[in-house]
Amino acid sequence: MAECFFALARLVVSHPPRLAIPAPGRLVPRSSLATILSAKMRVNSIQLALAGLAAVSNAVPVKQSVDTQKPITKLQLGPRPYWLVDSLEDSPLKTELEQCKEMEMKPTAWSIGHRGGGTMQIPEHSIESFLAGTRMGAGIQECDVAFTKDLELVCRHSHCDLHTTTNIVDIPELNAKCTTPFQPADPATGKTATAKCCTSDITIAEYKTLCAKMDGSNPNATTTAQYLKGTPTWRTDLYSNECAKVLTHKESIKLIDSLGLKFTPELKTPEVPMPFAGDYTQEKFAQQMIDEYKEAGIDPSRVYPQSFLYADILYWLKAEPEFAKQAVLLDESADAPGAFPGAVANLTRYAADGVPIIAPPLPYLVTVGKDDSGKEKLVPSIYATEAKRLGMKIIAWTAERSGWVGNAARSGDYYYATVANYTKKDGDVYQVLDVLGRDIGVLGVFSDWSATVTYYANCFGLFP
Missing domain, CATH: 3.20.20.190 (Phosphatidylinositol (PI) phosphodiesterase)
Incomplete structure (x- = not known):
């Protein structure tokens, strides 16, 4: 992004648009007016692009962090x-x-x-x-305090709820480490989808790669993606689209x-x-x-x-x-x-x-x-x-x-x-x-x- 910004800046400096501005009071032919307006539009577009690139190049991704929180004194209870x-x-x-x-x-x-x-x-x-x-x-x-395979403490409501409260089954290398890796439902036999993933199945480093999600699972799932979609209807997945931090x-x-x-x-x-x-x-x-x-x-x-x-x-x-x-x-x-x-x-x-x-x-x-x-x-x-x-x-x-x-x-x-x-x-x-x-x-x-x-x-x- 920085390279694009500086390249465009160099282009504007070395090849500025040439505008033939008429003397005051002189009529401008329609064709010349179109040329001038077109040139001005190019200048404005370049200026806007430079401003946008500058803003993006200086932007820092915002992530929730335990290092940046301050006491919240202005409450918002909502409706x-x-x-x-x-x-x-x-x-x-x-x-x-x-x-x-x-x-x-x-x-x-x-x-x-x-x-x-x-x-x-x-x-x-x-x-x-x-x-x-x-x-x-x-x-x-x-x-709620549970422990990992390497005896580090983490916040989970149960030692063995990772399969319904995180995306672990959708990560093949971690799903394989689960006490019971994901098994799809079988519509022909009526067998439901199953999985059991515990904090003690994985290390703290592996745990930190997970995303929290709304608690729930789909017993009729034939894929891991389907299995993760089991939120009760009176709750919502509105705030689950991004990776919630465990x-x-x-x-x-x-x-x-x-x-x-x-x-x-x-x-x-x-x-x-x-x-x-x-x-x-x-x-x-x-x-x-x-x-x-x-x-x-x-x-x-x-x-x-x-x-x-x-x-x-x-x-x-x-x-x-x-x-x-x-x-x-x-x-x-x-x-x-x-x-x-x-x-x-x-x-x-x-x-x-x-x-x-x-x-x-x-x-x-x-x-x-x-x-x-x-x-x-x-x-x-x-x-x-x-x-x-x-x-x-x-x-x-x-x-x-x-x-x-x-x-x-x-x-x-x-x-x-x-x-x-x-x-x-x-x-x-x-x-x-x-x-x-x-x-x-x-x-x-x-x-x-x-x-x-x-x-x-x-x-x-x-x-x-």
């Missing part, structure tokens, strides 16, 4: 929260929320970015999702720190036998995650380490007491039929062992009850009231992960399982958030679209 408020049936809650439509929104730790917080529309655990969630007010950001755990720390936010890394339960690669134990994995915050000079008060494995929480309580002051036990123990009473009973043991924060999914916390007149309404569950009685702090997951709320009952949605026959409109997410915020007093709520939770938190002054 969704306001649309959700309008969707609510007339009620005192709707009136309160409507009164907040013109207020200036601020970041809040009550709004926790789930896999970045832009996850509903932007590839999860990408720098783009982190920036979107932050611009929508998330005050805490999550990196992050290592260290990069996520650097990014979140530069944005001035808090951290909530989740130690993902391995899907390979442990110890891995000889002597890499679960304890070493748990310690490595904490060590990377120490190496970055992050104050423990800014970190909320999470895990579904109770042994991880107990390890941190003993080995890293400062970081464990905000340790989060993720609880899914009531998912099995009939297991809910046992999950409630387990809270007593967790509290006695010193677990400071319990984090169950939405259906563990909110259910349908009745007001004094006998009318149905959403209320805190027995699980929520028991956790509060024991003095445990509560974090809830995950808002905005269900698609159309009105379809929850028909689709068997997980997050609205206990209230699916009550919630009818998308705006009813604010009824759920109202129980979490006003009645239960949760510490924060994970969301796939941070703006929704940020709006509620700002409206009711929730800035933990």
Whole structure:
């Protein structure tokens, strides 16, 4: 490009267009006028070309970088929260929320970015999702932590989800390294397409060549390109056309720190036998995650380490007491039929062992009850009231992960399982958030679209 610029410049200097400009007041023949205008047009075209080439030759490709971010203080919630408020049936809650439509929104730790917080529309655990969630007010950001073949830590929701959250199957040399390389569907036999690609299948260098994409796959795919096209219809591929940048755990720390936010890394339960690669134990994995915050000079008060494995929480309580002051036990123990009473009973043991924060999914916390007149309404569950009685702090997951709320009952949605026959409109997410915020007093709520939770938190002054 530079060579083209200088060549054209030399041409103009050495062969300037010759314009025969008539004396003032003298008539110009039509043929001469055409010649003059043509010459002027050539001059203007050359000048424009030079200006354009100069601009291009000086341009620097813009890429998202963890090195160039600054705290985002001017939030942009977009239309969704306001649309959700309008969707609510007339009620005192709707009136309160409507009164907040013109207020200036601020970041809040009550709004926790789930896999970045832009996850509903932007590839999860990408720098783009982190920036979107932050611009929508998330005050805490999550990196789900998995390890690679060479024992480096990366941000992935599962150790083995690369085949649905990245383009790995479309890269032949990396697809070949997958636990289960892509196998096409066979329409004749009804066999569906399969693949299983884990972070532990590849090195950190190989991981960094991947592009994040919207989570999903096409079970009827006969090619890798078809397999990658499986985004649910209520999400979008609008922001997936370019290569969304995947992050290592260290990069996520650097990014979140530069944005001035808090951290909530989740130690993902391995899907390979442990110890891995000889002597890499679960304890070493748990310690490595904490060590990377120490190496970055992050104050423990800014970190909320999470895990579904109770042994991880107990390890941190003993080995890293400062970081464990905000340790989060993720609880899914009531998912099995009939297991809910046992999950409630387990809270007593967790509290006695010193677990400071319990984090169950939405259906563990909110259910349908009745007001004094006998009318149905959403209320805190027995699980929520028991956790509060024991003095445990509560974090809830995950808002905005269900698609159309009105379809929850028909689709068997997980997050609205206990209230699916009550919630009818998308705006009813604010009824759920109202129980979490006003009645239960949760510490924060994970969301796939941070703006929704940020709006509620700002409206009711929730800035933990």
